[in-house]
Amino acid sequence: MNIINKLTIRHLKENKKRTLVTVFGVIISVAMIMAVATLAVSFLDLMKRQVMAQNGEWHVLYENVNEDQLDAIENDDDTKEVIISRDRGYALFESQNEYKPYLFVKEYNKKGFDHFPIELSDGRLPQAENEVVISEHIETNGGVDYEIGEQLTLDVGQRFLAKGSQEQTFGQSDALQTEEDEVTETIQNQETETYTIVGEIERPTWEPTWAPGYTVISYLDEGTISANATVNASVILNNVNHSIFDDAKEFAAEHNIDSVSFHNELLRYYGVTDDSGLRTMLFSLSGIIIALIVIGSVALIYNAFGISVSERARHLGMLSSVGATKKQKRNSVLFEGLVVGTISIPIGIVAGLVGIGVTFTFINSLIEGALGIEQGLHLTVTPISVLIACSVSLITILISSYLPARKASRISAIDAIRQTQDVKLSGKKVKTSKLVRKLFGIEAEIGLKNLKRNKKRYQVTVFSLVISIVLFLSVTYFTDNLKKLIEITQSGINYDISVSTSQGSEENNKLMKSFAKLPNVKDSAIIKQVYLSTWIDEKRIADSLQDTAKENPDMLKNDKFNYKVKVVGLDQNSLEDYAEKIGVNAEELQDSENPSAIVINKINYRDPTKNKFVETKSIDAEVGQKLELIYAGDQSGKRTVEIGALTGELPMGVDTGGLGNLTIIVSGNEMEKVIPDNFTGQPRTNLYLTSSDPMATQKQMEELNTTNMHIYNVYQSRQQEEQMTLLISVFTYGFIALITAISVANIFNTISTSVALRTREFAMLKSIGMTPKGFNKMINYESIFYGVKALLYGIPISIAVMYLIYRSLMNTFSYGFTLPWLDILFVIIAIFIIVGVTMLYSSAKVKKQNIIDALKQENI
Known part of the structure; x- marks a missing residue:
């Protein structure tokens, strides 16, 4: 070690207070970089585990593959593991829930039980094709109590419309097909299967609440798949990168696989997406955030070194007076940065990890309790995140110390000793x-x-x-x-359960009101809906529509555009609550001869041409403006409604639709004054509610339901x-x-x-x-x-x-x-x-x- 470096270390030791302040400043900066890096990695890890816990661990899904195609998938270099599954079909059983009359049989191989969220509550998982586990929901909701060890004989087939194309089948995401209280679907292509029940599982997270079948899971033996049979292959890849989409599609085309899809929700947390706009957004946002962190770190460390050099001015001046060159003085400051970095970076890394670990302890109690998220934040430390934190910190220290070092090398001996370099008077x-x-x-x-x-x-x-x-x-x-x-x-969706009916009878209205008074219901709204239309001047339609109208003049008639109008009638209590929320007097909406309406003037929709989510005004309107509502394009029975208020707030159960749609809110008692004379049908009545225990509320509603109401738990x-x-x-x-x-x-x-x-x-x-x-x-x-x-x-x-x-x-x-x-x-x-x-x-x-x-x- 040369004499200049020795003097630098001695100076750091003698000025302990300033050295500690500088070291502390660098430690804070390094800890911040490490904490942010760890927080980001741990957050992504949590989101991956949360998605896997709900929808399983897989990256690419090849549907309806035969034996040869399956062999090609398994032997592909990119494949790490293959999960084989098959939707065996539906079978009728004696369910007490008329909207869930089926057992839905799904088959998995052994890896499927490992990588999909199948929570065993009693017994064991299937190990042979004639064994099944059944959902606890069959007993709690369907009212049928099967015992472990019991034989289950089922006629399993596919769901088709009773009158319709044989090509149209329905799955678990499709509710029971009904019309006027009559089931309009049948089970066809049935085969009799006998299973032994070997266990019970919790209701699967992937089963929608409106699914018509209770889940039954069987074992799929790869060795017994016939040459003509097809299965679904969910693939876990060795490496997940941006080429996954092109590679999978090329592989599917090469092996004549008709359908390939991706676990987009999971891939998003790997930073992988096939949406070029989203990818550009993620990269640019990441760049901005990283730049902000680095600039903040440089500022913090630069200040520490800048102040340290100001205090060392006399020391550097004395070195210069005894023959130290500019290079030696510059290297002295850089060496100080290296010494400080050697001490601060390891301590900063540990401090950042300890700090974020303690933070996770407190956060986990919140997200697991208040938020109901099963997966907690784990302190995820990767070699890359540590390397990035060390590299960024080291570069930051070098940048932060180089500028003061260059300044120090230029200070003359006299100015440094007299300490006049920072004060230039004129x-x-x-x-x-x-x-x-x-x-x-x-x-x-x-x-x-x-x-x-x-x-x-x-x-x-x-x-x-x-x-x-x-x-x-x-x-x-x-x-x-x-x-x-x-x-x-x-x-x-701002509600837990919706109830819909096509018949607004007195009996249905009473039943809906009784649903709204059930013990666990926190809030409810009974809504009547009618779909009408209105003509709006070109100058007042949405900006996007104006652009489209310029390219397609045929969209306009007499310089007006025909808007689809959804008229929503709220019950009195819901209307008063909603009016108070947006600052409107509910009585004023009902006093006039022509009733007033609240117009939703903000819509959110996805533009398929631009591949963007868009928020825009639905209409450029003013309070007091009149709207002429017509039905089926007939002007003769039109009604006029006045705009009483404009808002972007939505009441419970109401959505806005897309571009060219208009939603207006009126009093349910005043809907007759809004509906045109030539309207021949009845308003559709829906109930929306939130509950402290949605599953229990659904069960109570199903027990009370004696009409053609449809109950959906979302x-x-x-x-x-x-x-x-x-x-x-x-x-x-x-x-x-x-x-x-x-x-x-x-x-x-x-x-x-x-x-x-x-x-x-x-x-x-x-x-x-x-x-x-x-x-x-x-x-x-x-x-x-x-x-x-x-x-x-x-x-x-x-x-x-x-x-x-x-x-x-x-x-x-x-x-x-x-x-x-x-x-x-x-x-x-x-x-x-x-x-x-x-x-x-x-x-x-x-x-x-x-x-x-x-x-x-x-x-x-």
Whole structure:
């Protein structure tokens, strides 16, 4: 080790306080990078396990493959494991649930039991083709109690419409086909099979609540598959990458496999998608977030090294005076960075892992309890994530130390010893406006001159504040938009159970009201629906429709476009609650001769031509505008309704439809005034409700149901959406908390060190008569100057970054760019509070020092 490096280590040891501050700053930065990397990897791991727990572990599905095709799949180099399954079919049995009259037999090979979510509750899994396990739901919902060991003889076949094409079959995702309370499907191509029940399983997560068959799972022996038989092959691949889609399709074409599909929900968490817009969005978003983290880390470490070099100025000057070259001085600072990095990176890695591990302990209790998510966050550490964290941290340290090192190499010996390199005085540079003194007093003027004299330290502090503002606003904007994306993409299911009927009889109405009063029901809405149409002026139709109309003028008639209108009539209680929620007087909607309506003027839909999710206005309307409603294109029986309010909020059970559709909300009691005279049918009546125990509520409703009502329990799909929303919220708000903590630490470290370095300056001001009150005023005004300058730079830069995030999202989505004004207001207030508190805390320590001792002091 050369003499310069030895002196550098000695200097670090002698200035322990400054060394510890620098090391601590680097540790925080490394810990942040490691925590973010681990958080991202662990979150993706959780989502993969959650999807696997619900829909099984597989990547590619080849349907209806024969024996030769199956051999080709198993022998393919990309194949890791093959899960073989077959939908054997349906068999009638004596069920007490008239909407679930079948047993659905599905077969898996041994690997299927390992990779699909089949939860055994009693007995064992099948080991032969004549053995089955049955769902507990058969007893709890179907009312039939089978015993383990019992023989089960079934006539298994396929579901067809009683009158229709033999090619049209139905599966578990298709509800029982009925018409006017009559079942319109039959079981055909039946074969008699005898099974022995060897166990019971929990109701499978992949079985929809409206499925007409209770799940029965049998064993599929690969060796007994006949040459003419076909099976489904679910493939787990050795490597999952972006070529999976092209490779699988080429493989299917090469071996004449008709149908190939992908586990898109699982592949998405591998970062793999065949949607080019989504892929571009993911890569660009990742790049922006990584850039923000790296910039924040560089800022934090750069400040630590920059301040350290300022304090070492005299030391470097003395080295220069005894013959040290520019290269040696530069290498001295770089060597300091290497020493600090060697100490800080391992500690930062461990600190990041420990911190995120403790965080997971608290988060898991939330997501497993409150959110109902079975899979908890596991501390997932991969060699790549550690390598990335170390590499990014090392590069960050090198960048952060190189700039101060270059600066240090240029300091002359005299300037360094006299410590004049940071203070370059000239009348022009320290000149302040007379308005400052008039408005704020001499203390403000002195404070502003101090900042101008110590321009480098002032710039470092402002830079730290700007970085903190940009980090916080960018991440909060990203978080808010993630929630918005879920809102746009989700199916709009905001209820647990729906009940529909085509007959609005008095008996049905009474029965629906009794359903709404069941013990576990939390909220309910009885809705009447009628589908009509209206003509809207071209200038008031949605922007996308205007563009389409210019290309296809035939869409318009007399410069008007024909909108499909869904008229929704709410029951009185639901209408009052909904009106209160959107700030409308419910009585005003019912008082006029021509009833008023609430128009839903915002729609979310997927544009198949652009392959984007779009949020847009359904209609450019105004309150007080009249709509003429017609039925079947007949103007003679038209009715007029006035727009009483415009909103984007949807009541329970109501969706908006796609482009060219309009949804209006009226009182159910006033629907007769809205429906045209030539309307011959009846409004369709539906009940929507939420329940604290949807499964129990469904069972109670089925016991009470004596008419042709159809009951659909969508609790599972809604629960998955809510879990996803809440889980992403936990993840992103945790990220915001981390970024905020790092930002505050960065600001505190920079300002407190800057104030500490000005000890002699403050002592000089006190020595010439500045009072404690005047000193406090000066500090307060400096805080204001810091905050204002930081906001003048930080907010425009943040808006630019937010727009970049927005443009990235527009690869897959389409909606307007809006600024998060509340977040911006919060940042403005928070910056002044943080800067003010930090300045007061730091200056309080300076006040306690003796003026004479402070004037003598060369360094802290």
